[in-house]
Amino acid sequence: MNSLTDLLNIKYPVIQAGMVWCSGWELASASSNAGILGVIGSGSMYPEVLRQHIAKCKEATDLPFGVNVPLLYPDIERQIDEIILGKVPVVITSAGNPRTHTARLKDAGITVLHVVSSAKFAEKAAAAGVDGIICEGFEAGGHNGREETTTMCLVPQVRAAVDLPLAAAGGIATGGAMLAAIALGADGVQIGSRFVASTESSAHLNFKSAVASAGEGDTLLTLKEVTPVRLLKNGFYESVRAAYGRGATAEELRSLLGKGRAKKGMFEGDLNEGELEIGQVAGLIGDVVPVATIVDRLLAEYEEARLRMRPLA
Amino acid sequence: MNSLTDLLNIKYPVIQAGMVWCSGWELASASSNAGILGVIGSGSMYPEVLRQHIAKCKEATDLPFGVNVPLLYPDIERQIDEIILGKVPVVITSAGNPRTHTARLKDAGITVLHVVSSAKFAEKAAAAGVDGIICEGFEAGGHNGREETTTMCLVPQVRAAVDLPLAAAGGIATGGAMLAAIALGADGVQIGSRFVASTESSAHLNFKSAVASAGEGDTLLTLKEVTPVRLLKNGFYESVRAAYGRGATAEELRSLLGKGRAKKGMFEGDLNEGELEIGQVAGLIGDVVPVATIVDRLLAEYEEARLRMRPLA
Numbered sequence: 152m153n154s155l156t157d158l159l160n161i162k163y164p165v166i167q168a169g170m171v172w173c174s175g176w177e178l179a180s181a182s183s184n185a186g187i188l189g190v191i192g193s194g195s196m197y198p199e200v201l202r203q204h205i206a207k208c209k210e211a212t213d214l215p216f217g218v219n220v221p222l223l224y225p226d227i228e229r230q231i232d233e234i235i236l237g238k239v240p241v242v243i244t245s246a247g248n249p250r251t252h253t254a255r256l257k258d259a260g261i262t263v264l265h266v267v268s269s270a271k272f273a274e275k276a277a278a279a280g281v282d283g284i285i286c287e288g289f290e291a292g293g294h295n296g297r298e299e300t301t302t303m304c305l306v307p308q309v310r311a312a313v314d315l316p317l318a319a320a321g322g323i324a325t326g327g328a329m330l331a332a333i334a335l336g337a338d339g340v341q342i343g344s345r346f347v348a349s350t351e352s353s354a355h356l357n358f359k360s361a362v363a364s365a366g367e368g369d370t371l372l373t374l375k376e377v378t379p380v381r382l383l384k385n386g387f388y389e390s391v392r393a394a395y396g397r398g399a400t401a402e403e404l405r406s407l408l409g410k411g412r413a414k415k416g417m418f419e420g421d422l423n424e425g426e427l428e429i430g431q432v433a434g435l436i437g438d439v440v441p442v443a444t445i446v447d448r449l450l451a452e453y454e455e456a457r458l459r460m461r462p463l464a
Numbered sequence: 465m466n467s468l469t470d471l472l473n474i475k476y477p478v479i480q481a482g483m484v485w486c487s488g489w490e491l492a493s494a495s496s497n498a499g500i501l502g503v504i505g506s507g508s509m510y511p512e513v514l515r516q517h518i519a520k521c522k523e524a525t526d527l528p529f530g531v532n533v534p535l536l537y538p539d540i541e542r543q544i545d546e547i548i549l550g551k552v553p554v555v556i557t558s559a560g561n562p563r564t565h566t567a568r569l570k571d572a573g574i575t576v577l578h579v580v581s582s583a584k585f586a587e588k589a590a591a592a593g594v595d596g597i598i599c600e601g602f603e604a605g606g607h608n609g610r611e612e613t614t615t616m617c618l619v620p621q622v623r624a625a626v627d628l629p630l631a632a633a634g635g636i637a638t639g640g641a642m643l644a645a646i647a648l649g650a651d652g653v654q655i656g657s658r659f660v661a662s663t664e665s666s667a668h669l670n671f672k673s674a675v676a677s678a679g680e681g682d683t684l685l686t687l688k689e690v691t692p693v694r695l696l697k698n699g700f701y702e703s704v705r706a707a708y709g710r711g712a713t714a715e716e717l718r719s720l721l722g723k724g725r726a727k728k729g730m731f732e733g734d735l736n737e738g739e740l741e742i743g744q745v746a747g748l749i750g751d752v753v754p755v756a757t758i759v760d761r762l763l764a765e766y767e768e769a770r771l772r773m774r775p776l777a
Binding site for chain 1: 584602685
């Protein structure tokens with residue numbers, strides 16, 4: 152037990168990241184049933200779709216679960232209505248100002264965590280009244296901070312800045328990395344990419360297979376002029392690279408990205424034209440397995456690494 | 465004792481990085497006398513200057529020390545002559561192909577480690593016959609790999625690829641990060657930035673102070689079209705940014721960089737016009753202290769972090 156497991160009322164200090172197009176009720180409930188915090192990713196759901204996922208998740212587990220809410224979501228008020236109506240125990244907010252919605256969520260009895268990429272934002276989130284912090288390093292998949300601070304450097308700086316329960320994210324897919332994150336000062340971890348390549352993830356099987364077969368150097372942080380995002384290199388990425396090569400403006404890049412590209416890649420399985428958001432740690436993921444297997448491995452690897460730690464002299 | 469301390473014949477599994485303009489005989493001998501591997505950075509030395517540093521280092525310590533050799537150094541053969549004549553126990557090669565010089569160094573009885581930024585290069589170095597590997601993540605200062613793999617993701621991939629003694633570098637300035645690196649699979653660490661801000665470093669006092677007062681987000685990896693390098697943001701960095709803004713070619717960037725800019729910044733203390741190579745972890749460094757103090761802190765922090773590690777449930 153530690154401050155993070157206490158806060159979230161879970162057995163192991165692990166949060167399954169709520170990711171667009173990958174994290175529906177099946178992944179979230181399987182994660183919660185495995186003793187970690189399962190999280191529905193609402194960023195790719197209309198409010199009525201989110202309502203269904205919340206209802207199904209509650210049917211599939213009696214344990215706590217959460218919903219991830221990108222605060223830039225166009226219909227954010229209706230998302231939050233559904234979350235409050237559905238009595239969701241935990242909300243993880245990201246990509247926006249936590250001051251706007253934290254009070255309303257907390258008034259409804261919801262535990263609120265906010266995702267940050269710097270100690271400065273962690274302090275702002277703490278001032279906004281959140282209950283816990285998730286700090287996400289440069290190696291993480293999807294949208295990412297502009298300062299490019301890696302998990303190794305970020306965790307100790309956030310730990311020094313705020314006194315709240317803290318989960319580290321970015322580059323974590325094994326129990327060894329989990330121990331590393333805790334050594335750096337975190338109370339636990341948030342894991343995304345590893346759960347994309349799970350049986351219960353709603354990602355297209357093509358995308359899961361691409362994650363399982365990705366090697367080192369196969370992702371890159373790009374589109375910094377629009378919103379920095381870490382992608383698996385593919386046909387779409389090559390178009391982005393070509394656009395940079397001819398000196399494209401932010402406007403041209405935005406129009407190249409267009410709408411629906413993440414859905415096309417991650418949910419519909421178009422590995423060439425789609426946008427495939429994934430973390431650098433994909434290079435360490437080699438198979439598609441059930442959530443329970445992933446959690447079993449994390450626990451065994453953590454304990455193996457912990458017992459390996461020796462005094463220096 | 466582990467494979468790295470055995471290989472290098474040192475007390476603690478820590479290598480002080482041999483850095484241009486910062487790592488002369490004073491830093492190297494102080495590091496060796498503190499029980500870690502002190503390393504002279506030969507990349508900023510003419511062969512006759514290196515000879516003097518080797519001789520002075522041997523006067524100042526009876527313990528093992530090393531020399532870092534960037535393999536792209538123009539007069540590399542004469543550098544290696546001096547190292548062999550000076551009976552230097554350890555050579556750390558970087559920035560080049562380890563096949564060219566490893567055999568000659570090993571024939572002279574020298575222990576050879578090679579610095580890599582990927583598992584693929586680690587395998588090539590192992591095939592070239594090196595005795596150990598240093599893998600350096602994206603957060604490290606100075607010159608850097610093109611794939612931008614962070615320490616968190618790099619160490620486990622290199623560990624899985626080669627079976628040699630392994631030191632992790634990039635983002636490590638505290639004992640907590642040292643424990644994290646070992647949890648990820650390393651046998652020890654190489655530390656650079658923290659030793660720049662040491663009393664014995666030959667960096668200009670202005671540069672040491674700038675490192676000690678740097679905050680999060682104050683470094684960035686840039687000049688990728690020339691050679692990727694992580695810099696402290698300053699006047700020179702702003703010129704680079706402006707050059708990118710007007711679509712400068714690699715040729716223009718190279719000419720903007722010019723010659724002698726690293727010396728101007730790091731050794732002569734021109735914080736505005738000089739090139740200031742430093743790691744992202746500078747944000748966690750807050751003072752300029754003697755090497756012995758740095759090593760004492762590392763050991764105490766490591767042990768504190770180790771004792772903090774608990775079973776998960």
